[in-house]
Amino acid sequence: MRCTATDSPRRFTTLTLVLYWTCILSGLAIPWIATIAVDMAKHDQSLTGAVRQLRLHLFAPGYNLFIIALINAMPFLIFAVFLLFHLGLSPMDDQTLRGRRSAGVLLTVIGLVGFSLWTHVTTMWEADAQAALAYLFLPFLLLVLMPVCYAFGRALFTLVFR
Amino acid sequence: MSTRIIWLNIAVLLLLLALLSLVYWQHTGARAVPGLIDALKSGDLQTQMLAAQELRHIGQPAQAAVPILIELAIGQGRSSIQIEAAGALPSIDLSAARKVMVNWLPKLQDPDPQVRRDAAAALGALGPAAKPAVHSLLGIASDPDTLVRDRVVRALASIAIPPERVARGLIQALKDPEWTVRYAAISPFSFGGVLNPESLAALRPLVHDPNEMVARLAQSAVAAADHPIPVSVHIFSLDQGSDRTLPLLQLTKFGPRAAEAVPKLASLLAAERPLERYLAACTLESVGPGAAQALPALQRTLNDPDPIVREAAAEALHAIEARRP
Numbered sequence: 499m500r501c502t503a504t505d506s507p508r509r510f511t512t513l514t515l516v517l518y519w520t521c522i523l524s525g526l527a528i529p530w531i532a533t534i535a536v537d538m539a540k541h542d543q544s545l546t547g548a549v550r551q552l553r554l555h556l557f558a559p560g561y562n563l564f565i566i567a568l569i570n571a572m573p574f575l576i577f578a579v580f581l582l583f584h585l586g587l588s589p590m591d592d593q594t595l596r597g598r599r600s601a602g603v604l605l606t607v608i609g610l611v612g613f614s615l616w617t618h619v620t621t622m623w624e625a626d627a628q629a630a631l632a633y634l635f636l637p638f639l640l641l642v643l644m645p646v647c648y649a650f651g652r653a654l655f656t657l658v659f660r
Numbered sequence: 661m662s663t664r665i666i667w668l669n670i671a672v673l674l675l676l677l678a679l680l681s682l683v684y685w686q687h688t689g690a691r692a693v694p695g696l697i698d699a700l701k702s703g704d705l706q707t708q709m710l711a712a713q714e715l716r717h718i719g720q721p722a723q724a725a726v727p728i729l730i731e732l733a734i735g736q737g738r739s740s741i742q743i744e745a746a747g748a749l750p751s752i753d754l755s756a757a758r759k760v761m762v763n764w765l766p767k768l769q770d771p772d773p774q775v776r777r778d779a780a781a782a783l784g785a786l787g788p789a790a791k792p793a794v795h796s797l798l799g800i801a802s803d804p805d806t807l808v809r810d811r812v813v814r815a816l817a818s819i820a821i822p823p824e825r826v827a828r829g830l831i832q833a834l835k836d837p838e839w840t841v842r843y844a845a846i847s848p849f850s851f852g853g854v855l856n857p858e859s860l861a862a863l864r865p866l867v868h869d870p871n872e873m874v875a876r877l878a879q880s881a882v883a884a885a886d887h888p889i890p891v892s893v894h895i896f897s898l899d900q901g902s903d904r905t906l907p908l909l910q911l912t913k914f915g916p917r918a919a920e921a922v923p924k925l926a927s928l929l930a931a932e933r934p935l936e937r938y939l940a941a942c943t944l945e946s947v948g949p950g951a952a953q954a955l956p957a958l959q960r961t962l963n964d965p966d967p968i969v970r971e972a973a974a975e976a977l978h979a980i981e982a983r984r985p
Contacts, residue, residue: 507661514661518669523675527946535953554706554710556687557684557687557692557714558710559713559716564687572754574675575673578673579673582669582670586661586666587661587662587663587666630738
């Protein structure tokens with residue numbers, strides 16, 4: 499059995515582009531999604547109220563949620579460009595290689611999104627001035643996480659579809 | 661996938677980044693001021709407070725927001741927006757901050773304790789720009805209302821200059837029967853405050869204060885006195901970061917002992933921000949005759965475009981020359 503998305507070139511192109519834009523947009527949106535989620539879950543805000551709070555704090559000194567989103571997005575952008583070339587230029591006649599690469603990339607995207615979302619939610623939930631340091635260290639941690647997740651994804655594919 | 665599709669997607673990403681940069685550029689600095697003025701007029705407390713904070717951050721380029729900030733700072737609205745609007749003014753326009761001060765000063769004598777509390781809080785929000793209000797604040801330091809005394813102590817700590825008079829007020833408050841007032845009075849000594857022997861002597865008994873929080877804060881203040889932050893560190897801080905307000909205020913507390921900072925302070929008399937020029941002049945005033953080296957720079961500052969800076973320079977010149985042997 500092979501992953502069906504990697505079977506036809508058209509499907510594979512679509513998968514690559516979906517992963518590319520998912521990676522970019524989730525990198526930008528995660529801090530905002532986390533803010534809205536924490537406002538709703540912890541502060542009992544309605545969705546409208548939470549979105550309004552987000553809008554108010556985008557450029558407010560001491561909050562700067564817009565800049566936080568850009569900082570968070572940096573490793574995601576780097577990985578998105580990598581995956582675009584890595585999957586986009588992979589040989590069409592080698593389905594096993596494409597499958598391995600797709601599994602590595604997919605697991606990395608899941609890992610990056612999961613780790614980033616968890617960090618943002620816990621940081622906002624605790625609401626500590628020192629916790630803001632997490633926003634500065636997070637991109638570096640995500641950069642370290644990338645090759646680990648990628649290697650794990652490839653290894654997993656090899657194990658499952660050997 | 662063709663290389664054309666790859667490069668097309670990279671181009672779209674670059675376009676997205678350019679768009680995000682444009683959005684950021686539009687919402688920061690002087691370009692954000694019209695939107696923030698609208699936010700101040702919105703009537704929504706949180707929106708107004710965040711807008712005032714942002715305007716404070718923008719500083720001088722937010723001149724267009726001064727009339728509405730004055731209106732909010734002296735208006736009949738909630739105390740929190742009065743405080744936030746007043747707090748934004750010194751970094752934008754020192755004269756406007758003084759206008760707010762003049763409006764609140766008579767209210768320190770109001771028969772209604774809530775009005776006196778609001779007045780003290782608003783004056784405190786003005787920070788060092790409300791230096792002339794220290795005398796009036798000390799006048800109600802023994803107010804029968806606990807919250808008024810608490811606000812007065814906090815206002816004195818925030819205004820911080822002239823350091824000797826402020827320290828005298830704080831030392832007096834250390835003996836207040838209410839623990840919240842004593843706690844507020846210790847705080848400025850505990851967090852980076854410079855202790856002189858008189859304040860240290862007043863603080864020592866509070867180490868055994870019946871209130872645990874007061875006792876603990878007093879212990880940390882007394883412990884901090886054993887390892888004071890040297891003047892050189894504050895001089896170094898003046899070259900780091902964008903906000904020089906705090907290191908300048910700390911240097912003011914040193915008085916004549918800050919003489920080694922005089923060359924740096926003299927150079928700050930030509931700083932871009934009026935608040936920094938004002939604080940540099942105030943610090944030179946507190947140094948006194950030891951700041952004689954800064955006399956030419958202070959003479960030049962008498963022609964400063966800001967009247968409050970000119971006034972501070974004149975007071976500094978007087979302090980240096982009058983006390984010279």
